[in-house]
Amino acid sequence: MISETRLTVRYAETDKMGIVHHSNYPIWFEAGRTDFLKKLGFSYSEVEKCGILLPLYEITCRFKHPAYYEDEIRVLTRLLKLSGVRLVLAYEVKNRDDLLLATGETMHAFTDKTLKPINAERTAPALFDVLKATGQN
Secondary structure, three states, rough: EEEEEEEEHHHHHHHOOOEEEHHHHHHHHHHHHHHHHHOOOOHHHHHHHHOOOOOEEEEEEEOOOOOEEEOOEEEEEEEEOOOOOOEEEEEEEEEEEOEEEEEEEEEOOEEEEOOEEHHHHHHOOHHHHHHEEEEOO
């Protein structure tokens, strides 16, 4: 499954050169991640109600082409890797012409509310099964 999240570049997201500042891509990844989970039937707040947090422990981003003010962009989010204790999501950011602007990954641990690692397969089997069914590579 690939989740598509549509956004429009806001003026505040651009720099003096008129292009999107690099610091916005992690925010767009988060919007994609939130939408991805929601489309699977689990909002972030529902995941937290299951006693699970998903702290980010690593992020990568590769910039291919700039985005500009008022560009309509799409953040494509998919599951890359899943284990009982980790989740890795992959992202592609594209413009309206399908030009690839950036790619990236976020790596998350499954933890309890004290940030102690947990096994999501045992703690939240419904969530884990839905994630597993998305067809990781």
